[in-house]
Amino acid sequence: MSTIVLLTLTGLGLAALYFLVASGLSLVFGLADVLNFAHGLFLSVGAYGTWWAAQHLPGAGATGFGFVLAVAFGVVAGAVVAALVELVMIRPLYSRTIEQVLVTVGLSLAGVALLQATWGADPRPFPRPAWTQRVTDVLGAKVPNSGLLLIVAAAAVLAAILLFLRYTRYGLVIRAGVENREMVTALGIDVRKAFTLVFAIGGAAAALAGALGGVYFGSVSPGQGGSLLIFAFIVVVIGGMGSVVGSAYAAVAVGLLQQFVNYYGTSGAGDVCVVALLAIVLLLRPQGIAGKAATA
């Protein structure tokens, strides 16, 4: 019993990480039709921003309020980088999907290399508050606090994004834009502002994933974003592109499946099962669990 509880909660922790990356990807794809390979870079920026702030920013540190400040710095850095990328690199190329993909591919290559050049290819130890390194007893299972922190953060982000989409004017524009961009433009609304906003939100969520993922794994390395990104892509496709709720469902399904199969089967079998799930979903329901048709 305690094993199942433990596996469920660690699986949900993994799902939380996937969701934080996938929510931004999904919104960006749904609204702007940009398949963003540079999203892993935003995650790395968040992780390295937090890591840097904990050592150099006055007032920030590895414990208590200082850690919150460090994470906030990382999240802001991720959001700013994402908004800049949208303004400078993606905006001149709107409605040229292939070129946008190519630019984000180039950006992901160059960005990771830049991080590697600045801070080295080896993993760096990540600042962690002491309480995240302890475990909590849940129904007899000893669950790491960092995993619980991820779940709480992802739930908060999901609630915040949903409230934002449902009750604000920009949320309305974004929802309408995902449904039919031409119509929104025809009504005289500047959708491009919403694009920048969506990029910033996605960048912030990915940066938060980077910071909390750093706490979860205990270290930060330049390649971390890329390996998470592939699973985030799978989550986005399964969930349905453009749907945040779909991403949440898919993230939970993928995280739990991966964790349980990796524990009960051989290591690595879970990852293969996730891809099999992707193939099945695409063949039976190409638009994903909840989303518009996934054909570009």
Added chain:
Amino acid sequence: MTDLDVAPAPAATAAPARPHRWAALRPWTPLLALALAAVLPYSTLQLPGVFDGPVNSPGTLHLLAVCLIFGALAAGYDLLFGRTGLLSFGHALYFAAGVYGTDILVTRAGLPLWQAALLALTGGATLAALLGAVALRTAGIAFAMVTLAFAQVGAILVARDFGGLTGGEEGLPLDVAGVPAVFVGVTNTVNLYWLALAYLALVVFVVHRVSASPTGRVLAGIRDDERRIGVLGLDPYRFKLVAFTLSGALAAGGGVIYCLLVGGASPHITSSELTLSLLVMVVLGGPATRWGPVIGGMLYMYLDHRLTAFGSSSTVDALPSVLSGPLSQPLFVLGTVFILAVYFFPGGLAGLTTRLATLRRALSRR
């Protein structure tokens, strides 16, 4: 179609300048370049700054052979991306199938090389046909994602070392006992160079023949407007599957030769980064052009190799650390060049000649 006759030989640079005298020679420039490349190992030319040793030294020939293989791989990938308009992110899988297939069959199963190569080739082609049949049921971005996911499974299978076949993270050195003596050892690098050259010639020939054939015209039609091909009564799915399988088989063939050249297999060739760099090669060279992808692939591998040496040289180390750090990362330089190319040279290197030709015409008219 912007099919341009740009040969990688020095003769081509002179060709546009005097169109009258060289016009008769132009159709033969690819053959001339091939002949030149074939006799290159007999020269002891020293090119300081370009290569470390003389042209016929094993190190230089090894680098050239890697460039040739990747030029051919890029040409094969262009059959999918440039000529059929299929954005596949899983091409590394079929290349890796060739490399690991050959390596495992020779080293673990003890088969002679020709049998292993044949099996790896057919295995890679079958894999491409099977996975393509599934992946091509989707289109556009979803297709890219599915191919990426399939390639990721390949990478996981190799890295986790299921069944103890692949050697996991350390890779699997090729057991040379099953390989003919002419392909073993540093002194025989020249034979591998010729093999790589022959492979490049074969891939270029196949890609050109296919794209000039009626099938190639259908593929170009699918790229431009798939629905219209369907309306004409042709089944786009079958044509796309043919392109996918052929491209995968060509990549597997490259894998066989790469395995011989490098003397084994390492897990980094299964990574999605290899596919991404193939994409970079094709776009840098010029998609759907005759020589663009080949030149792009060769140039990319050459720069990737040379920039590593350049980055650790004393000239770069003398620069302030803000500059020397990023410059020592080949991927940073290549990624930046790639982004600039997407903005400013959409046709790639092959498109550059047409752009320069219009510029020259405009200047000479004045």
